[in-house]
Amino acid sequence: MARHFTRIGRWVDFDNDYKTMDAWYMESVWWVVKRLWDKGLIYQGQKVMPVSTALETVLANFEATSNYKDVQDPAVTVLFRLADDDAYIAAWTTTPWTLPSNLALCVGADMITWGDRWGIGSTHLPREARLPEYSDGHELTVETRQKGST
Structure with missing residues (x-):
């Protein structure tokens, strides 16, 4: 599989791979969040967020600030x-x-x-x-x- 990724110009570290669904990975993310909390770098606040009424979810900054238009995309x-x-x-x-x-x-x-x-x-x-x-x-x-x- 590494050969296939190289052919499409993408580097993947197969020897040290991880998946976001791995328990140890999730625990490491919570560890980082706790460290940020302990340092006072996480806060609760209010902010106006652009929402997609069709999808019932907030929009990413990129989606909200760009003038969206359909473009031809390879698929x-x-x-x-x-x-x-x-x-x-x-x-x-x-x-x-x-x-x-x-x-x-x-x-x-x-x-x-x-x-x-x-x-x-x-x-x-x-x-x-x-x-x-x-x-x-x-x-x-x-x-x-x-x-x-x-």
């Missing part, structure tokens, strides 16, 4: 094989370097279209509206439709 579609079926589900991402750390692939309650695109068995494409993006001018075969919640 990849990756096929994940389902554990109990000879089928795949397509996942679209603009951050492919995060793929090695994926633990699960979650699907929303929206409709999922099943089509055979790559000739390797059933391929699940999330959202029928995205079918033209994957067709390359070829007609896709929609076998069945299933809600992601099932």
